[in-house]
Amino acid sequence: MSNSATDRAAIPGTLWAARGRHTGPATEDVVRRTLRRHREGGDIDDFAEPLMPEGSEHRIFEARWRAVGTVMVRARLTLVPWQSRPEGYAWTLVAEAEQPWDEAWPSPATLFWPEGGSAPGYDGDWDHHPTVAGLRFRQANALPEDDKEMRRLLREAAREAWCVNLVVHEAMTPDERGRLPLARLLPPGLRHRVLEHRAAPQQLRAVNWALKVLDVEVPRGGAVLLAPDPAPDGYDRGTYSVRSVFLDGSEPTELFGAVRHFVALPRPMPRDMAQALTDLRENWTLLTVREELERERRRVAMYADALEAMTKSRDLYRQAAEEAHEALAAYRDQPAPALPLPHQRPDATRTPSALHQLTRTFERLKFSPRTPRAAPPPDDAPGGHDRTDGADRPS
Template sequence: MSNSASDRSPIPGTVWQARGRHAGTSSEDVLRRTLRRHKDGRILDDFAEPPVPQDTAGRVFEARWRVDGAVPVRARLTLPPPRDRADGRAWLLVAEAERPWEDNWPSPATMFWPDEDDVPWDHHHAVAGLRLRDINPLPEDDKAMRRVFRDAARGSWSVHLVVHEAMTPDERGRLPLARLLPPGLRHRVLEHRAAPHQLRAVNWALRDQGVEVPRGGAVLLPPQPAPDGYDATEYAVRSVFLDGSEPAELLDALRRFTALPKPAPEGAAEALADLRDNWTLLTLEEELARERGLVAMYAEALEAMTRSRDLYREAAEKAHEALAAYRDAPAPPAERPAPPAASAASPMRQFTRTFARLTGGAKGSRTRGGDDSDGVKGPS
């Protein structure tokens, strides 16, 4: 089976997903404290930490809550085994609602992680130095800038936004645009910021992406691979005012961009299947529904086994009947052996025939000769 991005299924509209890295220590304790605080505050309906195999250092956390007062959301955050303590702890989060996701719903990330600047849970999962909730200034070196775009966008779980400053912004303009986004987009967008003098360099670095950032504007990096009919110009914003006001044009582009049918990043399909198949935080109604489903499945399997057994028994009975009929039938009359086929005349047989003919001729000559001698009288 191919693992290329073009072969992966698109992300369902009911799913919210993110991936990052907690650069601090004691990631499990931070998660447990946050989940407990949200449950005590009735933000969450419940949470759980399902057991994992004893031979793994990974952890799993589940939480469920409701949005709009009635729409259930189930979410599962996984901490893979740590690779390097100095590098922090990677995490992967998938949430699924019972209807298509809306941007004004709370961010699932803040159900698990505290939404505080001093807790560094929002680092990029692959590229060091990039953060979801902060401005990420582009490097001065052109090649390093190009490498940032290439590494960040490869198989990324985030939406990458490149913003060019037309002029040096004031204090309000130096705040990240993420804080102005609706909660459902806030922790899915990673903002790259280009200084006023970097316009030519940033557009050179973006050539491989097939996009350009307008002066004083912004552009969204295309997904890899881009969907059919994708037009990069539709996701370029000509003006982004860095004055603390709501970027309405940028929000519109972001909403249209996130609504595109994009292939799930690597590992997302497995995480979603894990959420659906191994979910443990069930309500009483869900437990009853699951038990009914298991009973129905076992009944169907038993019925299939019974049908197979009956078919096997019927086939065996027919085979026994055929065998008995074969044994009771009279034996067919023996066939008379066919005479041997005449073989071609051999040299010995020809010699025998010739010898018999010669022998027969010699006997006839002697018989005729005797008769003549008896009939001749001698001189008197």
């Protein structure tokens, strides 16, 4: 179990969220009948069924009402076919109010689903746990006799839970009033968000062995709230353990105080709950006349901004093109510069380079008019003796 929740946003106080399974037939008809009845009775302002893409098996229902007559609430129910049972549907329900949620407000679940057996067309098969078979929200669920099965059930119920998991140990076998679920005594806004598990008197050791993996323990004759998975930083498990719970039909004040404190805790939001909330906010279709007018105004403003940006871009492009054409025309109209004649060129050889000096030196050596010296005449040539030095003559 991961106890790190730093990467999760906290559940906002304006959100009411629940999920479950409907195991009976004609799920969509059950929802439609319930919504029509509440609209006719004035409990909700209106409801709608947004169109889904062709071939999609999902079904969506939206409803809008005003809590205490003033606070707008928007709710979205999504139905997905249950794979193991063709007639069953898994459902998620998220409702967001304009103010922090008040536990005295009506439960959104009872505005989409029938609440009691006296309602017309009543179908009580909507309150099954979404992933763990055999668990129901409006019942006191007896824990299995098998220890390993009990441990598996509690671990799966706590994983990524949208609801509050409450484990109650019966100190002694309760009477008929004590066997009724405690959640029925909660305020409407909390009633369908609590899943109650009951441990028989002889199961105390087994249930605490099963809860060891969740790092909590239930007192004898008391109750404990299972830690959320993942748990927020600084979560104190001891705060949500109650030593004595009397199963005599009276309201367990201390236990309900712990439930209220737990619900108000800034718990990390499960991933699928975050996705459902995003769908509610971004894909909402049931608008009031005022909301439609505001949406159209935002759309007109968006189009105006886009048009203004396009106009500015067009003007800048036009200005750049005109400047480019002017520069090109000026370049074409300007006469080419006249090249100077050789004798008009600036004397750049006044300071000759070393290579140039070396070349001129070789040219002087090659073409200078120097007369070569005459070769001496041979010895047998006439008058050759006359050329002897005076030192050879006899004195």
